[in-house]
Amino acid sequence: MTRRRAAAAAASLLGLAAAGFWLASAPDRPAPQPLPAHRADLANGRILFFAGSCLHCHRPADVRADRELPSGGAPFKTPVGTFFPQNLTPDPDTGLGRWSARDFLNAMTGGVSPQGRHYFPAFPYGSFRLMKTEDVLDLYAYLMNLKPVRSPERRATVPLLPVARRAVGLWKRLAFRQDPAALEASRSATWQRGAYLVTAPGHCGECHTPRNLLMIPIASRALAGGRHPAGEGRVPSLHGLLARHRYKDAADLALALEFGETYGYDKISSGGMGQIQSNLARLPGSDLQAIAEYLVSLH
Amino acid sequence: MKTKNALLLAAALALGSLALAQTHEKKMTGPAKERHEAMEQVNDAMKVLGGMAKGQRKFDPAVVKAEASTIQERLEKAATLFPPGSDEGETKARPEIWSDRPGFEKALKDAQGASRSLQAVTDEAAFRPALGALGKSCKECHDRYRMSDEH
Numbered sequence: 484m485t486r487r488r489a490a491a492a493a494a495s496l497l498g499l500a501a502a503g504f505w506l507a508s509a510p511d512r513p514a515p516q517p518l519p520a521h522r523a524d525l526a527n528g529r530i531l532f533f534a535g536s537c538l539h540c541h542r543p544a545d546v547r548a549d550r551e552l553p554s555g556g557a558p559f560k561t562p563v564g565t566f567f568p569q570n571l572t573p574d575p576d577t578g579l580g581r582w583s584a585r586d587f588l589n590a591m592t593g594g595v596s597p598q599g600r601h602y603f604p605a606f607p608y609g610s611f612r613l614m615k616t617e618d619v620l621d622l623y624a625y626l627m628n629l630k631p632v633r634s635p636e637r638r639a640t641v642p643l644l645p646v647a648r649r650a651v652g653l654w655k656r657l658a659f660r661q662d663p664a665a666l667e668a669s670r671s672a673t674w675q676r677g678a679y680l681v682t683a684p685g686h687c688g689e690c691h692t693p694r695n696l697l698m699i700p701i702a703s704r705a706l707a708g709g710r711h712p713a714g715e716g717r718v719p720s721l722h723g724l725l726a727r728h729r730y731k732d733a734a735d736l737a738l739a740l741e742f743g744e745t746y747g748y749d750k751i752s753s754g755g756m757g758q759i760q761s762n763l764a765r766l767p768g769s770d771l772q773a774i775a776e777y778l779v780s781l782h
Numbered sequence: 783m784k785t786k787n788a789l790l791l792a793a794a795l796a797l798g799s800l801a802l803a804q805t806h807e808k809k810m811t812g813p814a815k816e817r818h819e820a821m822e823q824v825n826d827a828m829k830v831l832g833g834m835a836k837g838q839r840k841f842d843p844a845v846v847k848a849e850a851s852t853i854q855e856r857l858e859k860a861a862t863l864f865p866p867g868s869d870e871g872e873t874k875a876r877p878e879i880w881s882d883r884p885g886f887e888k889a890l891k892d893a894q895g896a897s898r899s900l901q902a903v904t905d906e907a908a909f910r911p912a913l914g915a916l917g918k919s920c921k922e923c924h925d926r927y928r929m930s931d932e933h
Binding site: 716738742743744745746747748749752753755757758760761 | 828835874913914921924925928
């Protein structure tokens with residue numbers, strides 16, 4: 484009798500734990516308030532598209548496809564599993580064609596799909612959630628104006644996918660507990676712009692900030708370098724770039740970001756950074772200068 | 783007792799050779815060292831050409847020709863410095879160099895071709911695009927066949 488009672492108690496505890504997990508990991512309901520009135524600025528959307536190097540992960544899997552369009556599908560390997568990034572062209576069936584601006588905003592800032600499921604943080608919404616709403620809407624408009632491309636859909640290969648997806652909900656609760664560091668108001672407008680580009684759309688910290696055992700970026704060590712998230716070697720620190728004689732000054736770093744190997748800047752082109760540099764090269768010179776000014780200010 | 787001692791000895795030996803292998807890996811030797819040096823020389827030449835593109839140095843077709851031929855020569859040398867088995871030890875070479883040999887060789891050939899075209903440049907207007915094409919070929923190869931900088 485006691486044994487049966489113990490078994491019943493254990494079963495109900497397990498049940499409670501499962502229910503608790505399910506409740507605590509639920510995706511947040513999309514915010515009901517209306518979007519701000521906003522007239523889309525496609526040129527700004529294009530800047531954000533390249534600042535975020537969207538093409539780097541959302542490039543097509545097929546080498547014969549248009550490499551300039553983010554039709555998605557090329558495998559993205561992480562320690563958790565392999566993902567096949569979303570088609571970002573406005574194809575109605577395989578891309579963003581049927582997405583509303585609200586859907587896009589929820590994905591970018593909440594990491595929730597239009598079907599209300601958690602995205603894995605391989606999609607760096609931990610950084611994108613710091614973007615201005617207007618910028619997200621401009622990026623949405625830019626993407627919706629691209630040529631629609633149909634892409635094959637492939638499912639992520641993650642062990643225990645549905646449970647793992649739900650566990651992301653708990654991860655978000657932990658990872659997003661800390662508020663983003665406040666920008667230093669005393670700095671110049673250029674510096675502020677650079678800090679924003681690096682932190683939010685540029686999502687540099689996704690690789691350059693070390694993570695703890697739960698894969699949560701360690702805020703106190705922002706951009707201090709660490710293990711390569713793809714498990715291959717290390718990602719360099721972005722602190723002390725001048726003191727360590729990596730670059731002469733901000734202008735030198737801005738040239739490195741624009742030209743890479745072409746001007747003999749060799750340190751900026753491996754471990755995935757080469758592709759990112761090609762994307763950054765398409766930003767206006769003033770934005771590259773802003774990024775450089777912010778980065779060289781990190782001691 | 784005897785088996786226990788033998789086991790201990792085997793374990794110690796295994797650990798010892800592992801430690802030896804570890805220290806060995808830290809050193810760059812053989813082809814890895816040679817190709818690293820060749821690539822450093824390519825980078826030095828690119829810095830000279832980059833300085834010219836930045837306007838820090840006067841455009842001089844003779845210098846362009848000389849630096850571009852150095853690059854071509856070092857790249858041709860580098861092509862011989864990735865023999866099978868040289869993927870071990872301290873190197874930034876990715877395993878794809880050996881698993882995707884045709885792709886790697888094509889990428890190197892493209893870079894050699896771009897360095898040849900750059901040698902033929904005589905006027906400043908043609909210099910920048912030719913240098914850009916060479917830089918692009920460097921990147922295409924690094925993207926696919928070179929590991930992260932610090933590891």
